[in-house]
Amino acid sequence: MDSVVLLQRQLVDYTAQLFNEGFLDDQFNQLQQLQDESNPDFVVEVVTLFFEDSERLLNELAKALEQQSIDYRKIDAHVHQLKGQQLQKVCIAFRNYCEERNIEGCQKCLQQVKNEYSLVKTKLETLFKLEQQVLAAGGSIPWPM
């Protein structure tokens, strides 16, 4: 039991940390809210979907930027979708560069977005791993926070 409590505590702390750092916001809570018995893996599903989408977008962005003649409109659309996800600040800069047709800026931003993305991914994966551990240890997940 102690280990479960410990794990739970760890999970709560970690989640709180993610909220504080801005990796999570109340949308995450809303997602949790939508998860129930009939749909126990809802949050993980959504997040996985998000990662898939983001990875696809990032790949397409990278590809688009490697082209000889860059289709900025396409990039802009991709970035807009990305922005729809979480990476607001960098994306705004990205779009600005896009409007300026600044390829170096775009590439720099893409790199930043990639970094951010992998950071988020790592964090969330850690979170889900923790959740799994808690569940495996027989505890319940103390959602929503």
Add this chain to the structure above:
Amino acid sequence: MSSQAFEKRKETLASMCDERARMLQDQFNVSMNHVQAMSILISTFHHGKNPSAIDQRTFARYTERTAFERPLTSGVAYAVRVLHSEREQFEKQQGWTIKRMDSFEQNPVHKDDNAPKALEPSPIQEEYAPVIFAQDTVAHVVSLDLLSGNEDRENVLRARASGKGVLTAPFRLLKTKRLGVILTFAVYKTDLPSNATPNERIQATDGYLGGIFDIESLVEKLLQQLASKQTILVNVYDTTNQSHPISMYGSNVSDDGLEHVSALNLEDPFRKHEMRCRFKQKPPWPWLAITTSIGILVIALLIGYIFHATMNRIAKVEDDYHEMKELIKRAEAADVAKSQFLATVSHEIRTPMNGVLGMLHMLMDTDLDATQQDYVRTAQDSGKALVSLINEVLDQAKIESGKIELEAVQFDLRAIMDDVLALFSGEAHEKGIELAVYVSDGVPEMLIGDPGRFRQIITNLMGNSIKFTKKGHIFLTVHPVEEVMDSVDVETESSSRNTLSGLPVADRRRSCAGFKIFNCEGSSHPLSPSSSDLINLIVSVEDTGEGIPLEAQPRVFTPFMQVDPSISRKYGGTGIGLSISKCLVGLMNGEIGFASIPDIGSTFTFTAVFSNGSSNSNDSKQQKQRIKNQCHTTPSEFQHMTALVVDPKPVRAKVSRYQIQRLGIHVELVSDLNQGLSSISNENRVFKMVFVEQEAWDKESSISAHFVNSIQKIELGFSPVLFLLGNSLSSSRTNTATSGAYTLSIITKPLKASMLAASLQRAMGGNTGNPRNGEHPSLSLCNHLVGRKILIVDDNRVNLIVAAAALRKYGAEVISADSGKKAIKLLKPPHQFDACFMDIQMPEMDGFEATKRIRDMESNGHIPILAMTADVIQATYEECQRWGMDGYVSKPFEAEQLYQELSRFLQPPSTANS
């Protein structure tokens, strides 16, 4: 004016000229007479004596000495008549030859040199007239033959022929070079008769006496004697030859100015002379005209200047005006920006807040212990308070940016009043405040207007009242304006101590004293018959709170203005509620006002204009009918029953009657239990129920037992049910009241028709109604969603899955589409969908475009399409409507919002066509 002056000048000139001419004439005559006298002297002493008594020396001396008598002559000379036959002898006698004058005249220079020897002797003539005597001044002419000079010859011939003095034409005098004339008299040997013929005269001629008149000096001297010599210019002309007048005096200035001509008679009929005078100076300036014109000029200049200055000023003012306009524009822009900012920020806050509230809501449903429940409820309440506050700010911002628009839907005012009452009943109950609502019968059952905003105003006022009231009551009344204006009872009601709780209140009359609608009452009836479709309501909220300090009263309606900062610390709130209310009232064409007395209470009153939602006329019977119809939600089993209300206070009794009547029950009022008893014992009356006000019950506890007994005595089946109308204060006594043998039901105030109905049903053995007032609205909405087929369109898979999950949770069947095209395909009629949520920003085809196409496809029926957007600024909402969308929900989704929006479009399942 100038012609007058001209005439005057002319007259002056004429008189001056005539005067001078006369004087000149006179003096000339004097000189001429002397010359004539001298001719007689010569005749007497030269020709009359032999030898002659006169020689050149004598003559010269005599003439010299008598020169003063001939002031006008520069000299006199005497020439004798010598026939050619006598020439030789004469020349011998005299010792000089007769000399020719014309050569002399041709060389006048030589004459000055006085060299007579150089002169030629006169050629042979028939006769000669050599000068023998001459005054010294003209001594040079001695020996000259006068007949050889043109002028002189003519003169001599005329003189001897006429026997009178004759004048030559003016000529330059030999020595002085001045203009002169020569006067010649003939000297005869014998005295001739006056009628002698010229021939006789010529024969008798002895010689000729000539006087040289220096006309120039003559006139000059004469003029010098006269004053005002300078003013006029005198010219004297010899006008014998009219076409060529010879100037005798005066400079020959050609001047076209004013001139006067006076004739001069110089005693020579052959010659004519005249004097022409003119003013030396030009006529003086017409000063009056000049000053007048200068004055006019100055005035014109001044006017011009004034005009110019005015123009300048106007231009300046215009410039200022433009500047002001610019400033206003900027200020307005800043204001709009501020409002936009407020709208944005409040939205930004609202979004996460909705998350928080949603979570709390979910949390409530989980298994919690009492403490946790309490915490969660507190958190939720706080959250709700925060959201409502943000909504207020948002409202204010919307109002300020003019983006608020009122709806015009049909609504039931009484139901809204009930809602408001329900909203505050909890708090009122806690505080022990009596809460009551009264809606006049004159208010139509259905009205058309914006119920949400109307409710907001009332909620604001009520919220304020309840915040500042610790004891007493809060009384909400609604009347048509006409009723208040001409009813007296409303006035007496508030002016006396006869109030709901017995505490004094601020006079409502004063709260609306400033209303225009009342002020124009005197002249004409404020509501013309044509506006019968418009209902002007007057709503007032009366409380017995602490009132508004007098100094704070003027700024009550100013946004963010609270009485003092300590208020917000003590009671919370932003202080914009009243300001919003005022704006909203303004939008409803109403007015708001208040009267407040510190420590007694405040009464806020406002008017609002609605359209009559009931097509029926204002007939009172029909109205009652409608009231009954309105209560179709409550069982109609109470209709046509009669109830007795025992209440010592008429106001409160009226409130009770209003609520009970809404159930279709006829109500009779009595003021105390004794009267009630007598009413009940009356055989003709059958009361199904009796409502006794707690106050009356407690006051007359002795009678109450008796009252209960007497009720019980009434035949079974007819015995009325007894209700105690209890205030929240007396809730503790519920037990004692029910301890009696008789079933005594307690109805806790505030009274509300629905609750009343439930209580009645329970007490009268009917089916058990829902004891709670109204159910949670979202619950029914959730039910609405069960089995509904809803399409969600979003290119973002994450959004799609989230929204779908949210809706599925409430039993809806959700189909997802990830592009506008797919949505169009799915919604091609006929389809089974009840509603559609559409993302706006999608690649290929955005939500607007897709909606437009879907709308184009729709032949009959209209599927509600709601936009999903991250932007809540009004422009987007308008955009949504423009493209045929029905509404919007903002991302990220919040369950309540989804349901609320949907509920507007989904009919209850029974009437839905699926």
